[in-house]
Amino acid sequence: MPDTPKKIDPIRPTDDEARALAQGLITEARHGALATLIDGAPFVTRVALAPASDGSVTTLISDLSTHTAALRAHPIASLLIGEPGRGDPLAHPRITLQVRAEFLEKTEVGKANYLAAQPKAQLYIDFADFRLVRLAPSGALLNGGFGKAYRLTPDDLTA
Amino acid sequence: MPDTPKKIDPIRPTDDEARALAQGLITEARHGALATLIDGAPFVTRVALAPASDGSVTTLISDLSTHTAALRAHPIASLLIGEPGRGDPLAHPRITLQVRAEFLEKTEVGKANYLAAQPKAQLYIDFADFRLVRLAPSGALLNGGFGKAYRLTPDDLTA
Numbered sequence: 001m002p003d004t005p006k007k008i009d010p011i012r013p014t015d016d017e018a019r020a021l022a023q024g025l026i027t028e029a030r031h032g033a034l035a036t037l038i039d040g041a042p043f044v045t046r047v048a049l050a051p052a053s054d055g056s057v058t059t060l061i062s063d064l065s066t067h068t069a070a071l072r073a074h075p076i077a078s079l080l081i082g083e084p085g086r087g088d089p090l091a092h093p094r095i096t097l098q099v100r101a102e103f104l105e106k107t108e109v110g111k112a113n114y115l116a117a118q119p120k121a122q123l124y125i126d127f128a129d130f131r132l133v134r135l136a137p138s139g140a141l142l143n144g145g146f147g148k149a150y151r152l153t154p155d156d157l158t159a
Numbered sequence: 160m161p162d163t164p165k166k167i168d169p170i171r172p173t174d175d176e177a178r179a180l181a182q183g184l185i186t187e188a189r190h191g192a193l194a195t196l197i198d199g200a201p202f203v204t205r206v207a208l209a210p211a212s213d214g215s216v217t218t219l220i221s222d223l224s225t226h227t228a229a230l231r232a233h234p235i236a237s238l239l240i241g242e243p244g245r246g247d248p249l250a251h252p253r254i255t256l257q258v259r260a261e262f263l264e265k266t267e268v269g270k271a272n273y274l275a276a277q278p279k280a281q282l283y284i285d286f287a288d289f290r291l292v293r294l295a296p297s298g299a300l301l302n303g304g305f306g307k308a309y310r311l312t313p314d315d316l317t318a
Contacts, residue, residue: 010223031248033192033239035201042194042201044239045255046302048248064169066300080192080203083242088279089190089207096204120247124305141225143205146283 010149018150022142023159025082025095027051030117033080034059034135036070043070049081050117055157056136057081057097058104058114060121063129071133075101079135093144095152099135106132169308177309181301182318184241184254186210189276192239193218193294195229202229208240209276214316215295216240216256217263217273219280222288230292234260238294254301254311258294265291 012018029051035044045067047059057079061068071077082094104110110132111125124130140152171177193206204226206218216238220227230236241253263269269291270284283289299311 031243033194033203035192035194035203035237037196037201041235041257042196042203042237043255043257044192044194044201044203044237045300046239046241046243046248046253076200078194078201078203080205082205084190084205088277089205091279094205096202098200098202118247120250141204 010147012148012150014150014152014156018142018144018152019156021093021144022095022140022150022152022157023055025093025142026055026057026097026157027159029057029081032057034067035078035080036067037074037076038066038070043067047079048118048121049079050114052113052134053159055154055159056099056134058110059133059135060114060118060125060130061133062127063131068131068133071101072103077101077135091145093142095143096141097135097137098139099137102134102136104132104134106130169306171307171309173309173311173315177301177303177311178315180252180303181254181299181309181311181316182214184252184301185214185216185256185316186318188216188240191216193226194237194239195226196233196235197225197229202226206238207277207280208238209273211272211293212318214313214318215258215293217269218292218294219273219277219284219289220292221286222290227290227292230260231262236260236294250304252301252303254299256294256296257298258296261293261295263291263293265289 079097084092142150243251301309
């Protein structure tokens with residue numbers, strides 16, 4: 001039997017390679033898994049994403065959706081970003097962001113920024129029930145693959 | 160501007176097509192986004208999955224991981240399954256399971272079932288810190304694409 005990883009501290013010291021990996025995952029993300037709180041229990045749904053330059057991301061969600069009501073009642077949420085490729089799904093990098101949701105005004109600039117990343121959302125971005133929401137990270141857990149975990153600060157996520 | 164979907168009840172009546180879609184998503188899933196509760200806040204991480212015949216799934220997680228400690232303290236969790244393809248990420252089917260985590264004995268049968276879906280896990284399934292955990296659904300929200308949402312019961316998820 002191989003050595004158990006119990007002997008290893010699972011969190012590595014943050015370095016520039018980890019920061020670059022995290023920033024790349026966030027910048028390239030066009031969707032993620034958003035965990036919200038409903039009646040005290042976690043609830044995870046897919047959201048579409050557009051990146052901002054400050055390490056945050058923006059999503060466009062409907063008042064008809066469970067997660068929108070959840071974020072209004074409890075704006076502290078979490079977002080998983082990073083898609084697995086072939087083989088073991090745990091061998092591929094991903095990042096968990098701890099976020100606070102901020103409901104935004106649907107300005108022309110805000111809409112244009114979102115549509116640059118999500119052109120198909122043109123079909124419904126002007127629906128009255130759709131909201132642009134910024135997900136601002138307060139911290140992150142980066143997992144670059146087995147034995148490559150890092151705890152990151154908001155500063156680590158800004159290029 | 161097109162009609163807003165506000166006029167439509169977002170939850171459709173469950174039919175056999177919805178049940179078959181949900182069962183297919185769960186059976187084919189080899190990874191998902193697991194939302195747990197940490198210090199009262201949601202936290203979402205990737206987990207590898209193996210399907211069971213009763214609508215539940217099994218995962219293999221390490222005591223070194225944040226989600227394992229979270230599930231021990233608060234076994235009510237949520238799991239998002241279903242990968243988006245090209246185009247609008249919200250146009251692709253996915254399912255949110257509301258689950259209870261049950262830590263299992265690592266029997267030979269249990270290991271063999273898990274490895275049938277996750278052969279690469281042979282490398283670490285015998286590590287002392289790795290646990291097989293059953294995620295048993297108490298309910299589900301199926302989203303088959305825009306305007307195609309269903310609330311499903313555990314019975315709807317068993318073939």
